[in-house]
Amino acid sequence: MIKEIRLPKPKEKGSVSIEEALNKRKSVRDYKKASLSIEEVSQLLWSGSGKNLYRRTAPSAGATYPLEIYLVAGEVEGVEPGVYHYSIARHSLVKIKEQDARREVCRAALEQRMIERAPITIIIAAEYGRTTAHYGQRGIRYVHMEVGHVGQNVSLQAVALNxxxxxxxAFDDQRVKEVLEIEEEPLYIIPVGKI
Ligand SMILES: Cc1cc2nc3c(=O)[nH]c(=O)nc-3n(C[C@H](O)[C@H](O)[C@H](O)COP(=O)(O)O)c2cc1C
Structure with a gap:
């Protein structure tokens, strides 16, 4: 089993402006039956909370970075189906589970079928302790604010990539943790596909 996949460098320029992406953003629950390229996956993961010119594409309270990003890959060219952890530091994918988990994640998310149908799903999970160690109970609020930043970045990047x-x-936290085999608390499930 190949353990680490180095992702191609994300693009720093695109053809869709931030204004156009904001204007076109909406929830999309039906996708074309088309696989994604590794370049597209690289771009989507980077947008969430990848390394940028300064720190990361999303802010973090006290730079405590409580969030981890997982990829449920179903149809990605050159990437075997499975569950991967996105290493932000190395801009790489580390496989943590061999088989296509889309069906199981779909089941854990109250049978929301778009998860099963999308070529990929990005899952954002939190280790609250990284932030509550600094800010006590208020850290919980900060983690929830942060996941919104990351999710919005991904959703706007998706629009820019068509x-x-x-x-x-809406999902069963425990079941999602079991399917992914992770310790962190899942907060957002984000299926992505071409439109
Ligand atoms: C915190 C949050 C949770 C959501 N959970 C779900 C969900 O489980 N299933 C779903 O189909 N849409 C979900 N949505 C999407 C909303 O239904 C959607 O944003 C809303 O209907 C407005 O539509 P729009 O995004 O097209 O503007 C969620 C949105 C947010 C912000």
Whole structure:
């Protein structure tokens, strides 16, 4: 099993302006039956909270960075179906589970079928302790604010790549953790596909 996949460098310029992306953003629950390229996946993951010129594309309270990003890959050219952890530091994917998990994630999310149908799903999960260690109970609020930043980045990047997405908050936390085999708390499930 290949453990780490280095992702292509994300683009720093695109043809869709931030204004156009904002104007076109909406929840999309139907996608074309088309696979994504590794370049597209690289761009989407980077947009969420990748390294930028300064720190990261999304802010973090006290730079405590409580969020981890996972990729449920179904149809990505050159990438085997499976569950991957996105290493922000290395801009790479590390496989944590071999098989296509879309069906199981769909089931854990109250049978919201767009998860099963999308070529990929991005899952954002939190280790609250990184932030509450500094800010106590208020850190919980900060983590929830941060996941909104990351989710919005992904949704706008998707629009700019001519893709659609929907932010999913309705799911069984424990089941999602079991399917992904992760310790962090899942907060957002984001299927993405071409439109
Ligand atoms: C926190 C949050 C949770 C959501 N959870 C779901 C969900 O579980 N399933 C779903 O289909 N849409 C979900 N949505 C999407 C909303 O239904 C959608 O944003 C809303 O209907 C407005 O439509 P628009 O995004 O097209 O503007 C969620 C949105 C947010 C912000």
């Amino acid at each position: 893709m659609g997405t929907v932010m999913i908050g």
